Amino acid sequence: MKDTALNVVAIGIFIMTLSVLVGPMINLSPSIPAIATLSILGLLTFDTLGWENKGVNLFLDTLARFTPEHRERVLHHEAGHFLCAFYLGIPVQDYTLSAWEGLKRGISGVGGVEFDTTSFQKPLSPTEEQLLLDRFCTVWMAGIAAEQLAFDKVEGGGDDRQKITDALALFGQPSEKSPQKQQWGELQAKTLLERNWENYKNLVDAMRERKPVQECYQILGNG
The missing domain is CATH 4.10.860 (DNA Excision Repair, Uvrb; Chain A)
Known part of the structure; x- marks a missing residue:
């Protein structure tokens, strides 16, 4: 639970x-x-x-949505994931900014960016595995990095950290490496966000208006 x-x-x-x-x-x-x-x-x-906690998430999200700060925090968190995925070549399939939106699209949590993760199912060499893991660690920690940059405080990201631990297990690596990979991924994401901060702010505005993924891509590609 x-x-x-x-x-x-x-x-x-x-x-x-x-x-x-x-x-x-x-x-x-x-x-x-x-x-x-x-x-x-x-x-x-x-x-x-x-129901994978979708009911609890929906209930708590409904209460939290009355606070503008919560909505903005979720928005900035997910925009961080989106931007880093774009620049690291990980396809974004969809995104949601509330539990209700996620419920309608079959995505758990209070909001999230849905990535194409089929690469994890393909045969990979040890070098390819490490490169793939590094890219996804950066993307998974990008929401935390974005919150830190935008609000100077992080409230979300527990599920993102768990994804790194799960990915290490998938590749047969010890879970003890997870804190180190989390720290490394957050630093990489922070650097990527700072280098593309104007694009990030434009992406936040686009996602606030619920622009489709392809329009968000155009904003990042034209920045």
């Missing part, structure tokens, strides 16, 4: 405990908070196992 789901579980347990303590004062039956909490836990279990 991911952190978002665990947070909702913790909130549910807290509410149940508070209801049990306060319930007698307002003549609330103890069975009501218990039934409500069990229902929440049941729905969360179904969501985690059968």
